[in-house]
Amino acid sequence: MSIDRIVAAADRIAGHALRTPLLNAPLLDEAAGRRVFVKAECLQRTGSFKYRGARSALSALPRNARERGVLAFSSGNHAQGVACAAREMGIPAVIVMPSDAPALKIANTRAYGADVVLYDRATEDRDAIGTTLADERGLALVKPFDNEDVIAGQGTCGLEIAEQASGEGIGKADVLVPCGGGGLSSGIALALEARAPHLRVRPVEPDGFDDVARSLIAGAPQANARMAGSICDAIVTPAPGQLTFPILKRLCGPGVAVPDEDALRAVAAAFTRLRIVLEPGGAVALAAALFHREDDRDVIVVASGGNVDTTVFRDTLNRLGKTD
Amino acid sequence: MSIDRIVAAADRIAGHALRTPLLNAPLLDEAAGRRVFVKAECLQRTGSFKYRGARSALSALPRNARERGVLAFSSGNHAQGVACAAREMGIPAVIVMPSDAPALKIANTRAYGADVVLYDRATEDRDAIGTTLADERGLALVKPFDNEDVIAGQGTCGLEIAEQASGEGIGKADVLVPCGGGGLSSGIALALEARAPHLRVRPVEPDGFDDVARSLIAGAPQANARMAGSICDAIVTPAPGQLTFPILKRLCGPGVAVPDEDALRAVAAAFTRLRIVLEPGGAVALAAALFHREDDRDVIVVASGGNVDTTVFRDTLNRLGKTD
Structure with missing residues (x-):
């Protein structure tokens, strides 16, 4: 995939996706022992970077496909990205979500006007439900990461990082990216290869769900042993994508895994x-920068999403929020 | 004061202050019944717009004054802005803060390396303490709003709003601004007068501390009856400023007052x-947009600060945070 495809995606989503800020705070730098720059994709439309890929993919669909509508499987952020972009573009959207997805994400997806179909992960076959719906209505499936227009959309975040890092005078640095199926990591890596080759992507995953880190070591895709049990629900996927893994293998540095805590x-x-x-899933790269420091060079961190259930956030502040 | 002074301030603080994003969320618009654009100054360096004015004022000081150092009185956000800008510029800073200021704000001001002097609001004379310190050490007093370079610095936020509103295709609209002494409101109003005269500033204050709203009605400065008792500590001031009030009177629409709740x-x-x-003080303009709607026109809201004590935030989510 070439940089042109990412630039074309940037043109299509311009005026819709937000150019998110690269944040920096002196007291955060002090805590980290180095300069930490945070690309705040939690501020992106729908609360995560997923809107970029969704808007990119939907705007690349031919007219007749848009008229019939789209289908997506997602436990949350891709669901909201597709639902919001679809509504803005007048495209019908059906989103198949597990019934145990975070309540906020289900509620938001419905609020964007999508037809949300819930299924039971334990007893129902997601793909069968989706295939039936897609066949009946002629819906186009929008995969969450194994789709070139989605990867190109996520890559627009990398174009912005390249420009913003230059503006901050950041030299050779790692770009830590929360990683599930690898759409964001691979898109950013492609953008940086062309625009800022001194910046290197390193995927960050939760402990126990580090399929990408292990795949990079093995040189071939490795699967996770399980699919549940991390608080970082947004970035737990079965294995690296078929399109994304070759890009990650070619361009990324070693993966990092961090504990949920x-x-x-x-x-x-x-x-x-x-x-x-x-x-939590959107914070793993920041966690790596703060608590798994390998050197004192500047580091760029993508904060990929902010759609946290209120109770989880409240409990986190109760336990871990300093009050001074 | 002319727009040139604001443009000069923008040049001096460029590369230091963040160009904060103008956020928008479809589900927020739905809740508000109109499009709401939020200028997120809570993301500004030190967590509030005050850094703009502080950096502007300190960078306008002559060299010999910088060498001697600066003094500021503040219960919090101005304190952090001055302390942070001073440290960056190698200027010694003494900050006189009431001992009952929010703990987070005192801790952060110290963390920026300022010499924090606490006083008891009930028994000690702030001005006497400050005058003694300033005389002893030859410190330059940096007032929080009655200072032209501070007003010009806050005005840089207005330059950005003018550009961003144009990019969003926003026509005639109100710009709701949290208002204490009026530095931010007057700076933005001056910038908009020159760059986007179809945008009109309206100051927003907490109920019971609406000195600016009452002063605008009376056409002359009115004082607040008391100085404590609002959760919006950041924007409680005795009366409009001597420099700011004439600007507010000339350029602003009617003030709005909102309950703490x-x-x-x-x-x-x-x-x-x-x-x-x-x-809370940084959220009063958003509160006005959401809960005190007068019409369904687009509205721009400044979210002026985010330095909330963890316990206050946690309690707010406990009581008012939806969990769906």
């Missing part, structure tokens, strides 16, 4: 030091 | 819908 500590730090709201 | 509801809405952290 560190993700929650990063949520608390983002509250206190940056005044942004992160969900 | 609505400010807290706006804090909760900003958490859920925008994924930003606001302090």
